[in-house]
Amino acid sequence: IRMTQSPFSLSASVGDRVTITCRASQSISSYLNWYQQKPGKAPKLLIYAASSLQSGVPSRFSGSGSGTDFTLTISSLQPEDFATYYCQQIYSTPRTFGQGTKVEIK
Amino acid sequence: EVQLVESGGGLVQPGGSLRLSCAASGFTFSSYWMSWVRQAPGKGLEWVANIKQDGSEKYYVDSVKGRFTISRDNAKNSLYLQMNSLRAEDTAVYYCAREATYYDSSGYPAVTNDYWGQGTLVTVSS
Numbered sequence: 676i677r678m679t680q681s682p683f684s685l686s687a688s689v690g691d692r693v694t695i696t697c698r699a700s701q702s703i704s705s706y707l708n709w710y711q712q713k714p715g716k717a718p719k720l721l722i723y724a725a726s727s728l729q730s731g732v733p734s735r736f737s738g739s740g741s742g743t744d745f746t747l748t749i750s751s752l753q754p755e756d757f758a759t760y761y762c763q764q765i766y767s768t769p770r771t772f773g774q775g776t777k778v779e780i781k
Numbered sequence: 782e783v784q785l786v787e788s789g790g791g792l793v794q795p796g797g798s799l800r801l802s803c804a805a806s807g808f809t810f811s812s813y814w815m816s817w818v819r820q821a822p823g824k825g826l827e828w829v830a831n832i833k834q835d836g837s838e839k840y841y842v843d844s845v846k847g848r849f850t851i852s853r854d855n856a857k858n859s860l861y862l863q864m865n866s867l868r869a870e871d872t873a874v875y876y877c878a879r880e881a882t883y884y885d886s887s888g889y890p891a892v893t894n895d896y897w898g899q900g901t902l903v904t905v906s907s
Contacts, residue, residue: 708891718894718897719897720894720895723885723893724885724889727885729893763894765891765892769828769843770816770831
């Protein structure tokens with residue numbers, strides 16, 4: 676299953692609302708996770724089952740979607756949110772990731 | 782506290798072999814599936830392989846099938862990745878990660894990689 680994220684990168688300011696999309700090449704129901712990765716660090720789980728927030732993750736992060744189209748939204752971007760975000764399908768093996776979306780400071 | 786510590790990375794020539802290890806602590810290792818995920822320099826994440834709790838099921842991405850072998854030793858709380866016939870395109874940071882099933886409010890299950898190690902760099906070059 677191919678996962679395609681858009682945009683590849685974006686520039687935004689603190690306080691902005693940011694939306695990242697992820698599209699699967701076939702229906703994956705809600706079997707989708709979102710991860711955040713900062714430079715030189717391991718990925719961190721943000722969202723599982725498309726819309727459930729991992730414990731300890733700020734509520735400004737939210738996920739939605741099912742089937743083939745999914746969205747990660749950051750309601751009010753904070754300085755610590757500048758990072759690369761990846762979606763991952765866990766519908767089937769291999770558990771493919773999207774190519775990533777880099778969120779940069781404007 | 783859950784900890785995953787990878788080791789065994791380094792520089793290896795094309796066609797060579799390397800064995801990565803991941804030492805787990807802070808949780809009941811034998812109760813979880815485990816994964817390897819890699820990241821080439823400046824690139825995205827690529828899921829490599831995973832293994833069931835008792836080692837009876839293993840899955841691989843096509844690009845490593847027949848060359849890489851995932852294994853585990855539950856008595857030593859350790860996960861391994863034996864990498865043979867290495868190629869330049871295998872150059873990456875290799876992460877081990879725990880697989881855990883979470884349930885949403887509707888009871889919908891989701892397999893996640895909820896804990897990750899810091900990664901170990903494998904460089905394949907002559």
